[in-house]
Amino acid sequence: MTETIKGGLEGIIAGKTSISTVGKEGLDLTYRGYSIHDLAKKATFEEVVFLLLYNKLPTKSQLNTFIDQLASLRELPSSLQSVLKLIPKETNPMDVLRTGCSMLGTLEPEEGGRTQEDIAKRLLAVLPSMLLYWYQYHKGKGSIETTSESEKTIASHLLHLLYGHPANADQIRALDVALILHAEHEFNASTFTCRVITSTLSDFYSAITGGICALRGPLHGGADEAAMEQIGKFQSVEEAEQGVKAMLSKKEKIMGFGHRVYKYGDPRSDIIKEWAKNLSVKPQYKVLFSIAEKIEEVMFKEKHLYPNVDFYSALTYHFLGIPTLLFTPLFVISRTAGWCAHIFEQRANNRLIRPIAEYVGPLPMPFIPIEERTL
Numbered sequence: 101m102t103e104t105i106k107g108g109l110e111g112i113i114a115g116k117t118s119i120s121t122v123g124k125e126g127l128d129l130t131y132r133g134y135s136i137h138d139l140a141k142k143a144t145f146e147e148v149v150f151l152l153l154y155n156k157l158p159t160k161s162q163l164n165t166f167i168d169q170l171a172s173l174r175e176l177p178s179s180l181q182s183v184l185k186l187i188p189k190e191t192n193p194m195d196v197l198r199t200g201c202s203m204l205g206t207l208e209p210e211e212g213g214r215t216q217e218d219i220a221k222r223l224l225a226v227l228p229s230m231l232l233y234w235y236q237y238h239k240g241k242g243s244i245e246t247t248s249e250s251e252k253t254i255a256s257h258l259l260h261l262l263y264g265h266p267a268n269a270d271q272i273r274a275l276d277v278a279l280i281l282h283a284e285h286e287f288n289a290s291t292f293t294c295r296v297i298t299s300t301l302s303d304f305y306s307a308i309t310g311g312i313c314a315l316r317g318p319l320h321g322g323a324d325e326a327a328m329e330q331i332g333k334f335q336s337v338e339e340a341e342q343g344v345k346a347m348l349s350k351k352e353k354i355m356g357f358g359h360r361v362y363k364y365g366d367p368r369s370d371i372i373k374e375w376a377k378n379l380s381v382k383p384q385y386k387v388l389f390s391i392a393e394k395i396e397e398v399m400f401k402e403k404h405l406y407p408n409v410d411f412y413s414a415l416t417y418h419f420l421g422i423p424t425l426l427f428t429p430l431f432v433i434s435r436t437a438g439w440c441a442h443i444f445e446q447r448a449n450n451r452l453i454r455p456i457a458e459y460v461g462p463l464p465m466p467f468i469p470i471e472e473r474t475l
């Protein structure tokens with residue numbers, strides 16, 4: 101093979117999708133043809149989930165039925181509650197979701213007559229319960245009630261479970277927008293993982309569990325937590341400027357910047373930045389916001405790199421009082437919508453995903469039996 105291969109499958113078209121466009125000239129980011137800007141301004145997360153799963157916008161009554169259905173699926177089976185209690189409290193919450201998702205697959209398997217749509221809805225409804233049940237249990241709050249339907253939406257339910265009381269309308273809308281922005285992104289690493297697993301005719305839970313595993317890393321979904329840690333290390337804009345320059349001079353990466361596809365900026369970043377700005381009401385939040393803006397300025401001056409969705413999402417979550425370790429799990433909850441849509445799409449026109457490798461190993465050589473082998 102003489103053609104030079106770029107690492108990481110960069111620029112390779114690995115399949116077709118009608119779910120979203122990412123960075124396509126003149127289209128930018130759309131979900132099923134709808135601009136991310138319109139969706140973030142005018143839609144709700146549940147509306148976006150419906151759109152992704154059913155390939156059409158819901159009517160008002162379809163949406164209400166959908167919201168009610170999701171709210172009725174929040175219950176954790178008692179054996180799953182037991183498993184969540186057994187998972188050590190120091191565990192990374194991404195591992196909790198990975199384990200919880202896999203466990204649910206043993207309790208409510210696809211083979212048991214459930215449709216893929218049933219499983220998609222169940223996962224979207226129960227993942228927040230799983231996360232917050234484990235989190236609050238190990239914070240000493242006991243076994244919290246996750247089934248209440250008083251909070252209709254995923255964002256309000258999540259924040260209520262986290263705060264222990266209802267969130268206000270701005271907080272709920274901020275999280276709702278973050279969930280919309282993270283819901284889908286074409287053939288990113290975690291979605292591609294789901295599609296590869298699906299292509300072997302494996303089950304739904306295996307594919308989603310694989311997606312969670314791929315999202316965990318800091319080069320992908322885990323960047324929001326890494327970005328927050330980096331921003332939080334600086335006390336002032338001056339320190340941030342010096343610190344980032346020093347990191348760049350050592351060839352270190354600044355998390356939350358750069359993107360494989362968007363070379364001129366991630367369209368989701370300005371939207372979530374605006375929400376971070378709106379929420380930065382406390383003096384210490386204003387300092388963090390200006391530190392983040394300084395990092396953005398330095399990154400552009402020094403590297404011509406732009407923030408991706410993770411950078412200002414991190415601040416948005418922080419200003420919502422969400423612990424850093426829960427950032428990437430929130431990404432899981434949102435991206436499950438996109439993963440499910442991709443599993444449906446892969447199944448509808450499946451062929452095993454199996455590329456080939458360029459062999460760069462040794463040429464064939466004689467095998468030396470162990471008795472004759474010397475060091």
Ligand SMILES: CC(=O)SCCNC(=O)CCNC(=O)[C@H](O)C(C)(C)COP(=O)(O)OP(=O)(O)OC[C@H]1O[C@@H](n2cnc3c(N)ncnc32)[C@H](O)[C@@H]1OP(=O)(O)O
Binds near residue numbers: 353355408
């Ligand atoms: C939701 C998401 O998953 S969005 C992405 C979240 N991930 C991050 O924010 C992690 C930080 N960013 C990165 O590591 C990268 O930009 C990625 C992984 C997102 C994209 O990676 P790739 O397309 O493979 O670009 P790659 O890592 O090869 O970088 C190209 C060049 O830009 C530099 N670069 C890219 N991102 C960054 C960064 N965040 N900080 C500093 N330098 C960077 C690289 O060091 C490299 O420089 P070089 O050519 O001098 O060696």
Ligand SMILES: O=C([O-])CC(=O)C(=O)O
Binds near residue numbers: 284320409
């Ligand atoms: O598309 C990617 O490579 C990463 C990303 O932004 C996402 O998954 O939202």
